[in-house]
Amino acid sequence: MSDVVVGLDIGTSRVRAVIGDVSESGVFQITGVGTSPSTGLRKGVVVNIENTVRAISQAIEAAELMSGTEVSRCMIGVGGTHIxxxxxxxxxxxxxxxxxxxxxxxxxxxxxxxxxxxxxxxxxxxxxxxxxxxxxxxxxxxxxxxxxxxxxxxxxxxxxxxxSVTSVQNVVKCVNRSNLSVDEYMLHSLAAAKAVMSAEERDLGSILIDLGGGTTDVLVFAGGAPLMTAVIPVGGIQVTNDISVVKGISLETAERIKIDEGCCWMGLIEENEDVILPGVGGRPPVVIPRSEICEIVQPRMEEIFNIIRSKVEPVLKSRQLSGNVILTGGGAQLSGVVELASSIFNTQAVRIGIPGNFGGLIGEYRGPDYATVLGLVLAANEHHEAEDREKPPVEAAGTPWIGRLRGWLKEFF
Ligand SMILES: Nc1ncnc2c1ncn2[C@@H]1O[C@H](COP(=O)(O)OP(=O)(O)OP(=O)(O)O)[C@@H](O)[C@H]1O
Ligand SMILES: [Mg+2]
The missing domain is CATH 3.30.1490.110 (Dna Ligase; domain 1)
Structure with missing residues (x-):
């Protein structure tokens, strides 16, 4: 049986595929990484099958090309406000x-x-x-x-x-239409936690926050296991939208300005820092202080973190969390995000969650926006190993025993 495994994160902003393989020396490593813009989802839920199938195919093809392998099965992530x-x-x-x-x-x-x-x-x-x-x-x-x-x-x-059954079915349908079968599925934030959190952080009690495009996912760990799951229907797309509306610029320009110049902590803005807004409809470009962008971005990010805090507060009453607040997802790359989270959660124990070194194409996946897909490919590899280990003699394969084992694995993940 091939040792090739695939993780597929179908996000609201991007679809990401990662291929992993066990090398001849027995070490697991990443051999292919592919990504493509996603336009078929809203707040983590598939709303357009065609667009989603196209985005999945593009991401998978790019990863296949990089790894020189063709893949047929994958581990997918499930997310969205229905969770x-x-x-x-x-x-x-x-x-x-x-x-x-x-x-x-x-x-x-x-x-x-x-x-x-x-x-x-x-x-x-x-x-x-x-x-x-x-x-x-x-x-x-x-x-x-x-x-x-x-x-x-x-x-x-x-x-x-x-x-939601239909939301999961729609994702599976899109993956199948991209000529892939789905081995297993895993909650997005659980996958992200797998890639970036240490066992010590889970034991001490930590909050994982995945700042995505369409949603912000929260997973609270205590005593080594998840204690609370929440998906908040606000994400980075709203931040971009705010910049676009307030400054009267296109969403594309607003997105570029957010990524290049955005900041959600006023304390980081130096005096005399300027941002050039391109003119719309033939008008000349305008120069504005960078603090004006921060005045738009910071309140929205504050709103997101305040919603999280209010969701987590009841848990904090019963359990003391002495680990970290860990930020992942594309939004964790926003300047000032650690400072803002520190202020709202009233702790210095805030860090950005970047996937560790899993060999292979390190530079391609070492960003907080790759946490979910990395967790998925790691989980796929563990399932694959467990299947191999527990596999009965060939003649017994396919018996209900296997079915029970698979069920068991799924539940304990
Ligand atoms: N350098 C950056 N600074 C600020 N924001 C960024 C940066 N890079 C990406 N983002 C934002 O991160 C968001 C996308 O994050 P990510 O790729 O994790 O989302 P997704 O997984 O596709 O969506 P979701 O998880 O909500 O379904 C976008 O809103 C994008 O603007
Ligand atoms: Mg995501």
């Missing part, structure tokens, strides 16, 4: 069926997770992930791995992420 997260718990009695004592086994864990996910979910929604936070064995709380412990009562606390 919801909730915490749940389940309890089971530890059975000793077929065993001589009450030692907790894999079957008990599967049963308790099943019990925890038995919450009422509307017909039009599906469960994307069920992630165990911790277990309680009899009266002992905060257990990360209860396997082989002895107990009578096993309780699991889990975080459940759900998504």
């Amino acid at each position: 919801d997260g909730l915490n749940s718990r389940g309890v089971v009695a530890v059975t000793s069926k077929g065993r001589d004592n009450r030692v907790i086994g894999q079957e008990d864990i599967l049963r308790v997770i099943d019990a925890a996910k038995a919450v009422v979910i509307p017909m039009d929604r599906q469960v994307l992930h069920v992630i165990p936070q911790s277990y309680i064995v009899d009266e002992e709380r905060g257990i990360k791995d209860p396997r082989n412990m002895i107990g009578v009562r096993l309780e699991a606390e889990v975080h459940i992420v759900t998504a």
